[in-house]
Amino acid sequence: MENRKNQTRTKETSRVEAFSDGVFAIAITLLVLELIQTLHAQPGERLLKKCLEHWESFVAYTIGFITLLICWINHHVAFEYIRKVNTTFMWINGFLLFVVTLTPFPTAVLAEYLGKESRTALAIFGVNYILIAIAADAICTYAYNHHLIDEEHREYYYSYKLIYRYAIFFNVIAFLLCFVSIVIPIILYSILFVFFAAPKEFSSRLHKRRINKKNARKNK
Amino acid sequence: MENRKNQTRTKETSRVEAFSDGVFAIAITLLVLELIQTLHAQPGERLLKKCLEHWESFVAYTIGFITLLICWINHHVAFEYIRKVNTTFMWINGFLLFVVTLTPFPTAVLAEYLGKESRTALAIFGVNYILIAIAADAICTYAYNHHLIDEEHREYYYSYKLIYRYAIFFNVIAFLLCFVSIVIPIILYSILFVFFAAPKEFSSRLHKRRINKKNARKNK
Amino acid sequence: MENRKNQTRTKETSRVEAFSDGVFAIAITLLVLELIQTLHAQPGERLLKKCLEHWESFVAYTIGFITLLICWINHHVAFEYIRKVNTTFMWINGFLLFVVTLTPFPTAVLAEYLGKESRTALAIFGVNYILIAIAADAICTYAYNHHLIDEEHREYYYSYKLIYRYAIFFNVIAFLLCFVSIVIPIILYSILFVFFAAPKEFSSRLHKRRINKKNARKNK
Amino acid sequence: MENRKNQTRTKETSRVEAFSDGVFAIAITLLVLELIQTLHAQPGERLLKKCLEHWESFVAYTIGFITLLICWINHHVAFEYIRKVNTTFMWINGFLLFVVTLTPFPTAVLAEYLGKESRTALAIFGVNYILIAIAADAICTYAYNHHLIDEEHREYYYSYKLIYRYAIFFNVIAFLLCFVSIVIPIILYSILFVFFAAPKEFSSRLHKRRINKKNARKNK
Numbered sequence: 001m002e003n004r005k006n007q008t009r010t011k012e013t014s015r016v017e018a019f020s021d022g023v024f025a026i027a028i029t030l031l032v033l034e035l036i037q038t039l040h041a042q043p044g045e046r047l048l049k050k051c052l053e054h055w056e057s058f059v060a061y062t063i064g065f066i067t068l069l070i071c072w073i074n075h076h077v078a079f080e081y082i083r084k085v086n087t088t089f090m091w092i093n094g095f096l097l098f099v100v101t102l103t104p105f106p107t108a109v110l111a112e113y114l115g116k117e118s119r120t121a122l123a124i125f126g127v128n129y130i131l132i133a134i135a136a137d138a139i140c141t142y143a144y145n146h147h148l149i150d151e152e153h154r155e156y157y158y159s160y161k162l163i164y165r166y167a168i169f170f171n172v173i174a175f176l177l178c179f180v181s182i183v184i185p186i187i188l189y190s191i192l193f194v195f196f197a198a199p200k201e202f203s204s205r206l207h208k209r210r211i212n213k214k215n216a217r218k219n220k
Numbered sequence: 221m222e223n224r225k226n227q228t229r230t231k232e233t234s235r236v237e238a239f240s241d242g243v244f245a246i247a248i249t250l251l252v253l254e255l256i257q258t259l260h261a262q263p264g265e266r267l268l269k270k271c272l273e274h275w276e277s278f279v280a281y282t283i284g285f286i287t288l289l290i291c292w293i294n295h296h297v298a299f300e301y302i303r304k305v306n307t308t309f310m311w312i313n314g315f316l317l318f319v320v321t322l323t324p325f326p327t328a329v330l331a332e333y334l335g336k337e338s339r340t341a342l343a344i345f346g347v348n349y350i351l352i353a354i355a356a357d358a359i360c361t362y363a364y365n366h367h368l369i370d371e372e373h374r375e376y377y378y379s380y381k382l383i384y385r386y387a388i389f390f391n392v393i394a395f396l397l398c399f400v401s402i403v404i405p406i407i408l409y410s411i412l413f414v415f416f417a418a419p420k421e422f423s424s425r426l427h428k429r430r431i432n433k434k435n436a437r438k439n440k
Numbered sequence: 441m442e443n444r445k446n447q448t449r450t451k452e453t454s455r456v457e458a459f460s461d462g463v464f465a466i467a468i469t470l471l472v473l474e475l476i477q478t479l480h481a482q483p484g485e486r487l488l489k490k491c492l493e494h495w496e497s498f499v500a501y502t503i504g505f506i507t508l509l510i511c512w513i514n515h516h517v518a519f520e521y522i523r524k525v526n527t528t529f530m531w532i533n534g535f536l537l538f539v540v541t542l543t544p545f546p547t548a549v550l551a552e553y554l555g556k557e558s559r560t561a562l563a564i565f566g567v568n569y570i571l572i573a574i575a576a577d578a579i580c581t582y583a584y585n586h587h588l589i590d591e592e593h594r595e596y597y598y599s600y601k602l603i604y605r606y607a608i609f610f611n612v613i614a615f616l617l618c619f620v621s622i623v624i625p626i627i628l629y630s631i632l633f634v635f636f637a638a639p640k641e642f643s644s645r646l647h648k649r650r651i652n653k654k655n656a657r658k659n660k
Numbered sequence: 661m662e663n664r665k666n667q668t669r670t671k672e673t674s675r676v677e678a679f680s681d682g683v684f685a686i687a688i689t690l691l692v693l694e695l696i697q698t699l700h701a702q703p704g705e706r707l708l709k710k711c712l713e714h715w716e717s718f719v720a721y722t723i724g725f726i727t728l729l730i731c732w733i734n735h736h737v738a739f740e741y742i743r744k745v746n747t748t749f750m751w752i753n754g755f756l757l758f759v760v761t762l763t764p765f766p767t768a769v770l771a772e773y774l775g776k777e778s779r780t781a782l783a784i785f786g787v788n789y790i791l792i793a794i795a796a797d798a799i800c801t802y803a804y805n806h807h808l809i810d811e812e813h814r815e816y817y818y819s820y821k822l823i824y825r826y827a828i829f830f831n832v833i834a835f836l837l838c839f840v841s842i843v844i845p846i847i848l849y850s851i852l853f854v855f856f857a858a859p860k861e862f863s864s865r866l867h868k869r870r871i872n873k874k875n876a877r878k879n880k
Contacts, residue, residue, distance in 0.1 A: 247472075
């Protein structure tokens with residue numbers, strides 16, 4: 001049984017996963033080009049001084065990398081239960097990839113403008129996060145509604161897809177706060193990072209709470 | 221039976237698909253480098269103003285991304301029925317990959333010249349589309365004629381490959397109209413995008429019409 | 441039997457092939473960056489004039505692309521018969537990948553210097569070809585001598601590996617002729633392209649001749 | 661039995677391996693962009709003179725390539741015995757990929773500053789090596805402690821993971837020596853290259869010595 005399912009999955013979703021993996025891998029590696037760019041900026045300067053002066057580039061690089069790695073981990077988990085793909089689903093996944101390939105741009109914006117126009121730079125990065133959350137929500141909701149997922153894990157997948165719905169609201173709030181503060185959105189984004197670093201553990205906890213609530217209601 | 225076919229496919233076409241997927245994934249991700257380039261253009265300017273002034277870059281990026289995503293989806297569908305490869309087929313596929321890797325160039329042309337020399341920029345992008353259509357037609361026609369495809373779906377594949385033959389003519393017309401207008405070719409390319417966004421659905425409809433016509437002729 | 445062999449191959453060589461495919465795919469796609477570079481060269485110029493003036497870039501791009509595609513096709517054929525890998529083999533394959541990743545450099549040299557210092561530019565590209573031929577010969581000879589290949593096709597593989605030995609000598613001659621002429625090495629490289637575009641067909645013909653000679657000798 | 665294990669591996673670790681392979685392949689291929697950069701530096705100069713003057717770029721390219729190839733070979737061997745992955749493990753692997761994608765930066769530093777500030781450039785590259793060794797040690801130790809590896813090879817894997825623990829100390833010493841000498845760290849890094857070029861052979865020898873010592877102690 002397990003074997004049969006695995007085979008089906010290989011056939012239908014493998015090329016979409018391979019293509020997505022490729023896009024993720026390249027986007028995450030291209031970030032370094034922006035870092036190398038800083039080396040060529042002022043040729044006369046001393047190496048260590050130059051590296052220290054461009055600390056925003058290193059911060060932006062790290063943020064961009066963690067963002068894309070979290071995206072990939074979540075994509076990996078979401079696809080674990082997906083058994084079939086269709087044209088609409090490929091376009092929704094394509095929208096996610098669009099935002100993923102775009103990510104080096106707000107990362108470069110951060111590197112260049114974190115010191116100068118920090119609020120605008122952070123807000124542009126925030127738009128990116130909202131788009132990622134919308135894409136992730138769309139992927140999971142579509143797969144759930146159109147029965148592309150493993151029927152066995154349907155109940156769990158419902159809880160799983162909820163976390164991306166929450167993420168949209170969370171990101172919109174963080175984005176709006178970029179215009180009044182710098183510290184608060186940074187704290188909010190850090191909380192987001194921690195939760196979505198382990199989407200499986202996060203959604204499992206949510207799932208248990210939902211099941212418990214249901215049972216409590218039944219028992220009443 | 222299904223299993224056996226799947227195995228054969230894994231063995232013969234998988235490396236061609238993996239290599240093609242890699243090329244598609246990289247070409248689609250490299251587009252962002254052109255976008256980042258605009259950030260370094262005039263260092264003194266304010267961030268938002270710079271982003272708004274370079275709107276052509278964002279438009280070009282989106283067009284380039286959708287073009288390559290449509291290409292990949294069509295490549296994916298075309299290869300679903302292909303069971304064998306030979307040296308000639310690899311060269312035809314190589315020609316498609318040549319046009320795919322080239323695509324970031326007309327995209328950069330669009331970004332740079334859409335505001336200044338819109339007709340020439342659009343015409344260069346149009347040449348790219350003609351080449352893609354020719355390559356897609358060549359892949360499907362060769363696979364069909366040399367029996368590289370699944371014999372079961374031969375009848376359907378005939379209808380499928382027809383859509384790329386039509387696409388060549390459509391693209392040549394759109395290209396020629398670039399020299400007299402800007403709005404008409406943009407409308408034509410948008411129609412093209414809609415149809416080839418879902419090549420399976422498009423060709424299935426065509427296939428049904430062909431079957432119906434055939435039956436009608438028989439009944440006469 | 442066929443099935444068992446296929447499985448073995450999947451396990452031992454698949455990750456080497458996947459990594460190599462990735463390197464080939466990226467190297468072949470990075471070539472376009474050099475082409476885009478020409479767009480940013482003289483900002484004031486008209487689009488078509490700029491494209492025509494930089495014809496060397498387009499020629500270099502095409503040569504670079506065909507070179508890497510031929511490399512990939514040959515790598516694909518060579519690995520078709522390889523069943524096992526070991527550390528030494530991975531380093532020999534690593535040397536080939538080193539030359540492959542280097543290829544965008546001589547391509548950029550061609551683009552920049554084909555009009556100015558054509559002989560030196562061609563000679564640098566020639567060094568690249570010699571290195572590729574040495575790497576291809578080393579891969580096949582090592583796989584043959586250390587029994588990493590399918591024992592069934594051992595006889596044929598001997599003929600196959602011969603073509604890369606010949607290629608080394610051919611490339612050294614073409615390289616030396618770069619210092620006295622421009623036309624002759626271009627003709628020689630074109631011949632090389634034609635033969636190695638279809639390595640399977642080329643080596644099969646060679647194999648038949650070898651078998652015929654053997655039989656003729658026996659019959660004497 | 662063998663077959664069953666192979667299947668399990670395919671399912672659980674394949675996407676992590678595919679993503680890692682992609683990142684390695686791209687990082688190793690991006691190195692050439694730094695090399696091409698030197699071509700555009702002083703446009704007026706003669707080709708051969710320019711290549712000879714920028715010898716540091718070629719040295720840095722070769723060092724960067726060998727570094728990443730060694731990393732990949734070691735990653736390949738470490739994953740050969742890993743059967744399961746979990747979220748924490750994906751983050752540890754993510755940290756390795758972070759250092760891998762970063763590697764083109766210290767390589768570019770080497771290319772630019774090897775002639776001018778050799779000690780600082782070497783020390784920055786040294787930090788990279790320390791981070792790689794820490795990441796490799798973390799991957800193997802975590803996989804060993806949390807039983808993600810094949811139980812059969814547990815004893816051997818213990819010896820295998822030891823080599824990365826040693827590598828950390830070795831790299832810290834080499835890094836510190838960068839501040840007093842240039843020749844000594846280069847010799848130390850060359851020794852490192854030789855040992856980690858064949859991690860399987862290196863750890864097997866270590867394993868045998870450990871087993872022999874154990875037996876000797878028993879016999880006492």
